Each structure stands twice: as C-alpha cells, then as structure tokens.
Amino acid sequence: MTDQTAYNFAYLDEQTKRMIRRAILKGVAIPGYQVPFASREMPMPYGWGTGGVQVTAACLVPEDRLKVIDQGADDTTNAVSIRRFFQRTAGVEVTEATADATVIQTRHRIPETPLTEGQILVYQVPIPEPLRFLEPRETETRKMHELEDYGLMHVKLYEDISRHGQIATAYDYPVKVEGRYVMDPSPIPKFDNPKLGGNAAIQLFGAGREQRIYALPPYTQAISLDFDDYPFAASKADHSCDLCAAPDSYLDEVITDDQGSRMFVCSDTDFCASRRAAGHIGPMGAPRAGADVE
C-alpha cells in the first residue's frame, strides 16, 4: 500500500497539509508560541515522531534532500523508518550529510555542523509545554503563557540551586524566546541550547500527540533560563571523541566490555565520519570510516 500511487505526495491529503501549513505560518509569526493543530493519526505511533513527520510532510517539495536523525545518528532504527517513509511517499532524495540536506528531521539533537539559510530543521517533540511537569493542566498553563507568568519555572530552577548548588536540568532545558514565550526545545541536551538562538535555519517543532506546532524563525533570540549568579552553562562529557578527536562535539559514552572500559564518540554520526574522512583520527579511530558491523 505504501507507494506513491496509493497515497498523495508526502502522504497527507491536501486539506490536512493546508491546515498544518497555516499552523506553521502562525508559529513562525509568533516565535515560541504553541499553535494548536488538528494532528492526524499517522501510520507510526504517537511518541515516535508523528508531529515531526506531519510538519516535514507539510514542508517537503519534490526537490528536497531529506536527512533524518535520532540521537544525532542517521542509522538508528526510528530514523531509518521515518526516512524510508518519505522516500516512499514523497520520492525525495535523502542524505546523511548535514550540509547537503535541505530539510532535517531530528529527535533529541541539533547537528554539530552549523546550519545555513535555506535549511529547515524539524524537531520531534514529545511534550511541547515547558510548564507541563510543574502544572499538568492545559487550562492553567495556557493562562500562564497568556499572562507571561513564569514564576513557577523560576521557583523550580531556584529550588534546584538551593538543593544541588546548580540547575539540575541536563536536557529539555527551557528557553525564553524574544523575551516573551518560554519554550520547550524538545529533549535536546542543554549542550545544544546555544544553537537554538540566532540560527540561520528555520526551526520548526511538531508535537503530534499533544497537537501543537511552534517555531523559531532564523536569527531569533532564544535564551536559556538562568539566574545572574548561576548563569546557564552548556555541558558535555569532559573528553574528546575517541574516533575523530573532536574536542567540542556532544559525546555518547559507549561501554566496550564488562570490565568498566568505555569510550566516548560523537553522537552526530555524520559529523564524526566527515572528520575522520578529512584525516582527523582519535585514539581508537581507524583511518577508514564507516565499516559496517551487524
């Protein structure tokens, strides 16, 4: 059933795409504000990227080159599954190279390679409401956004400081957009937060189950919440990549045996492979990159 003849271009029917497109445009016009949209039931489960998939489907043109990553990697199973979905339903070209992609759908990371004008980064968002774990009711959090009442969030962060001496949020770290809306950047590590603001690409966020779309236009201010005496600091493992020697990329810790040995490798697989191809070799890297292991 899933071929291009049975379904419309990019799967969704035109009326659904128009509805999503209108929501995206309002999201772009009100940076950081969560626009309700009538999320459709997609052929993959809620929680597995249906929001991102709908946003991508509404944005794709036949000429696009699509990259899909999960945890920074192109070859994780869910990324593979979503990439295949669009190969089948939209017939678009796909790529693993960040710089070559025109649309990138991501779960949990922002690529290391800086994005450029003309690119769109689509985030899969599980819980779009930054205040949700402080106040479970939508009726209440909507009022808080309306009144710009973010006191609860500051209280939470401040309680962290008094208990732990620092803000104990490592990912899904909230930002304030253009001094107005507090926004959930999706569960990216806070290491990625500085890339949210001032980015040359269009950043779109899709939450399917929760029926929300929001956006950061290019060059939009997005400031990680903090306090003057406890400023925000992006953090990562205090290592370089063992494969490509990158000192400044976000690292995954990989356990290599049951004796406690471990290594650190770039979570962004394209970034790491490109560096190795360019001759940057870490202590455990091999000159030839990308050999497959089943």
Place this chain on the structure above:
Amino acid sequence: MTPDALLGGFTDAPRQSARAFRAALEAMARPGTLWPIDGAAPPAPLSVAAGVLILTLCDGTTPLHLGPSYDLPVVRDWVTFHTGAPLVAAKDAQFACGTWADLMPVDRFAIGLPDYPDRAATLIVEMPALTNQGPRLTGPGIATAAHLSLPETAAFRANRALFPQGFDTYLTCGAQVAGLPRSTNVEAV
C-alpha cells in the same frame, strides 16, 4: 459563474502547493526578503502571487475577505470554485486580499486572543511594486536589518505594539511575495 472561474488553478496541486508553501514559509520566516511564487493563473486583478497564496492556504474552513476592488464576480467565482473559502466581511476573515487602500482600516481584522494569539488574520496586500527599499525592518527572522517597500509604517508599528496578538501580512506583486509577521519592528527611514 464566469467562464474563466474554472481555469487557472493548479495543474498538480500536491507539488505546486508544496513549492508555493515553501516560498510562503521562507517569506514569513525572513521578513523583507522577496520570493518567487507561481503555479497558477488567477484572473485579474489578482496577481499570480496572491492567487497562488489563496490556493495554497485557503479552503472551505478559512473565511476570506476580498477588498472592494477585488470583490468582483470573476474573483469571487474563481476563489469559490478553486478553494471553497467562504467570502466574508473583514472582521470575520481569517485571510484577506486586496490593495492596501482596500484593506484599510486594518484594525477591522482579527488579531487573535490573548490566550490564542494564533487566531488572527493574514492579510495578502497587493502592491504596485515590491522592492527592498523602504522602511527598516528588525526582529525575528532578520540577521541585522532588512528593508521593504511597505505601503506605510504607522499601521505596522501599531500592529507590532499588540504582540503577541496582531495580524500577519503578505505583500504580493506579480509572481513575487514578501512576508511581514506581527513580530517585525518597522521604522521609517
């Protein structure tokens, strides 16, 4: 129904509307930049850009207001046949199309609610010319500053003051479109 009403729509709606939306998205996301947009041949006085925007964004669920100089049988029929958008008064419109003079006063249009600022109108303003000369634009989507040949500054400044409420604007001329979201700061130069 006027005979021309049946002509001039998309010939391959899924792909043509996708390309048109990308232009509309880039335009709204990068205020002050001009984007080519085409794929349809609407009847005069509708420009290609305005007609394509209507085909791409409007349907039976989006009330549309036509400014007086656009509220012509040929335009009404074309819009109705191709989109099914109900034609309504300014205050009920989700989209509006016309010249700037047609759409004045713009405070008739929906600016959204304090808790749902997205429920605001989008204006499609037909321009005699569209260039990167004119008032200075700053804000989201703009690296430093941009310039755009806006029909005026005061109305857009007043609209910006309503943020996060406010209407959003497309400016169209021929087969070109530019966007001006409510978030843009506009200064006369």
Place this chain on the structure above:
Amino acid sequence: MYVAVKGGEKAIDAAHAWLAEERRGDTSVSELSVAQIRQQLTLAVNRVMAEGSLYDPDLAALAIKQARGDLIEAIFLIRAYRTTLPRLGASTPVETAQMAVCRRISATFKDLPGGQILGPTFDYTHRLLDFKLAAEGEVPAAPTAPASLDAVPHVTAMLNRDGLIQTEAQGNATPPDLTREPMELPTTRPLRLQAITRGDEGFILSMAYSTQRGYGRTHAFVGELRIGTVAVEMDIPELGFSVEIGEVELTECETVNQFKGSKTEPPQFTRGYGLVFGQTERKAIAMSLVDRALRWKELGEDNTGAPAQDEEFVLMHADNIQATGFLEHIKLPHYVDFQAELELVRKLRREALAQAEAAE
C-alpha cells in the same frame, strides 16, 4: 577498534519478515480468513470499529488479522487508514427511536411499550468453558419469532412526558469534529461524547467503575440499553431531501440518575448517554456513566475532585492510540538525554563528595 553499530535498515527488514511469519503461525494449521474473523469474532470487530472511529467490519477484521489479535494495534491500523480518507459530508442524526432492535432492556421498568428483548447476550450464561466448542461442530439453529412491528419508544421519553427527567435541548448545530480540530479546553458535551465513544474501553470502564465506588457518585440505573441497526441518511442539497446511504449497528445506553436538585436545578432524574458502534454494551454503559459524571458543572453539582469529574484528565487520557504510542516510545533510544543526566549526576556527586571531605 570500535565502529558504531550500523544496519538499521537490515534489522528492520528482518524484523518485519519474522513478524509476518509469526503472524501466520504453524502453517500446518489452516489460515484464518478475514470473513471468519468478521463472522466469529464480531465483538472484537465491533471494538475495533468503535475505537477506530470507522464503521467497516471487513477492514476491522483485516486489521485484527494483521495485528495478530492485538486489538489496540488493530485500532491503530484503522485510525491510520481513516486519516487518509476524504471527508465527504455529514449524515443527519441517526434516529435511534426507529432502531430495528435485537436487544432492548430497561432496569427501571418491569414492562414497557416495545417490551424487554433479551437478545444475544452473555448475561445469563454460566461462565463454564464449553468444551464442545473445542471440537468443531455446527450449532443448532436458535428458535425465531416474527419481528414485532411495534414502535420501541425510548424509556426516557416516557419519563420526560411527566417532567420527571431533565429535558435535553434539541439542537441543529453541527457538532465539532475531534479528528479535524485540536481539542480546546474546557470543551463541550458533543466533543466529550465523541472522545469517550472512541476512548479505550478499559479506561472508560474503570472511570465508570470509580463513580460507582464513590469517586463522583451519580446513582445510575440503566434506564434503557438498546442494540440494533439504524439507517444512516444524508441530505443531498441537489435533491432537496435526504437519502439512506446505508445502515449501522449501534449500542445506545441511557442512564437515569437520581438527582436531589442543586442550587440551579429542581429535583428530577438526570441522564447519562452512551452511543457506540456495534454491539458494545459494556462500553456504552460505561460511557453513559462517565458522561453523567462529567456533567457536574452544568447541573450545578459539587466538584468532589473525583477523577471521573475531571474533564481534562478524562479526555486527555482516554485515547489508547495516544497512550500506547507515548508509553511505548520509551523503548526508543534516549541515550543522548541519558548521557546528559549521567554527566549531571557525576558532577553533583563529585561536588557532594568534595563538600563532605572538606567538612571532615
């Protein structure tokens, strides 16, 4: 030397092939046909249609087969298929008073116009495993009687004639469509009923049960439960009248709820309403209890803080496709987040230990 694990595509293909094989099972056992599922697992088919929000017994049966009998998975298949269908129009409201009933009972009146019709129910079966069914064999034909042509009026309509039950306002407004517009809270009764009728049977059942145990008690009796087929009609503007486009089987339940009156309403009986595709009476009864519990505000009752009175809680958690997707997504890799947490915990520990040492 380490290289990152690749081969996601191959792994997915292999998993799909294995799944197909497991679905088929032992090939020495004959394959189940969609027609058999439709005919012999009807109540499963009904549940899939009800929660899938799509009335098509053949597709529901196919989904059950494809899902290996996992009904939530089957509902998911139907929902995803439904998304791709155009919305051609809306029917006129179905007339359940004109239903051709196969079952119709009232717990509030011993006898009533139209009569009590027990119908094909498990109610008075003794739940003893019937080992005869393990051997294949035909079932003797059930005795039949001519269908009554008498009207079967609603019990609540009879109560209403005496002003003993609250009157439901008639309305011609087009109800909102939950699948076409994002839910806005607080919501309205038509939208609530839509959400509940396609909500998870288990969730709605438990919510209803909780009201019976005192969490938002509504003193419900089954005023009437009826199962049968109704005609579906559509107005055709070009013709100027409505035409029948088919018929659907429905289960309808109206509860009669004791009500002592409130600040705004006089003492009278009130109602809860359930309407579900197919023969699905557990769901329809549960639906009417949950509907009634959610009506506390319009009836001027107190909010006792019971879960079943909490519209946002009920509506945001009733959908099993949303719930199962989000629940199961925690199987997906989260190692980026986990790494961030790992670094944080290590840092907090380092600082805590350093402080403890300094204090010694």
